[in-house]
Amino acid sequence: MSAPGPTVAEQPLRKAVQRMRWFVQAFEQQVNQTSAETGIAYDIDFALLADVFADWLKAFSAQKPQDDSDKPAYVGFAAGLMLRTLIKKNPVIITSLPEGADTSNPAYFWPEGYLYVAFCLNVRGLVLTTDYDGQQHISAALKDSRTWWSFKENVAEDPGLAIAFLDLFAGDEPEWSMPDLFRSGRMVELADKFYARKRLKPVD
């Protein structure tokens, strides 16, 4: 899973990702990269993609923490909100799969879900690394077909669980109960797992 990287010049990445132009460009880039890596052809519905961004922005703004110490943890939560919205709106369709694709591979088992997870993990990792000197430790669950079965079934019933599953894939501790709710103070619990450096940079 390669990372998208366009940024609005001279702006912290966490701010740039809150711009629709960055989001659309990064998503397109992710589609191209995933397509090149897997041989899957995707088609993007840009009206739905705009809808995804607008819905995500509303959800993101509604729980945005005021306390600076919560902001790094909110990056992970915001990425989960994005995954939830992408799964709900489903702005891509698969136009072709490579012949003989192995459906036990998550990329072919659920190509749309795989693309969305790749995008959200990449953006999450990029923001943590660029703006917070953090690191994302991808879990082995990301390659586990049973986890993907469970992921696909569960989010079909409750899209909010996408937030917990993204935590799981990102090597973080998932909140299975009320995953749509951001918990203040969570950074303290996660600091040892998330960060290469203990002291966080000031944030705005």
Added chain:
Amino acid sequence: MRYPTLPFPLSSLRVPVRDALRGLATFADATEDTLQPAMDLLPEGLRTSLNSVLERLEASGQRWMDASIAHMDICVASDVVAGRVSTGADQEACARVIAFAWDHLRPIGQSRLMISETLLATRLSSDSAAHLYIQLRTSSVIGTLPGVPAPRGAEDQEDVDLRLFALMIWLLAARADTLEDEQKLLHLAGAMSVAMKTEILAAVDQPDQIAEHLRALSDHL
């Protein structure tokens, strides 16, 4: 298909002439749809010719309008809408840009409301984008016959509110580097406006709320 080179720069056309071209493109588009049911009754050869003429009229009007703005005009329009400058020449440039954006945002709604660049240039002095938005959304600058006051149906008014909002957040957003990127940004503004339809329509006549939406959504474009 190659188009002949024009003997003069398009931006040098007098404003009312551009309004006439805009009318021509809209007229051709509307006529094609209106005549569609009757087209089947015409002999094949005549039907093809008529379609071809209407398509050429629409394409010509559209193409001539497309060529009439520069990246610098967008920067000036941005300053005018934000209330930073308001000389006559700036307002003319701004009207040209708004009319261009209006025509490019047509997919937002099904209506064929036109905007008059001529009238618009005289109505662009406002201290804030929100006041300008509120003033323009009910103005006769936009209409099936711009300049003629006429009540609008709910669907047409919604189209005006969303298209106008989209072009305002586009002009208030950080500028893109090229004209091509500006056009992409304008389409994103249109998509954002449609996606935020409920919030925008609930705020259209409330200056404080519309100012806040314009500020927040142009920041996020």
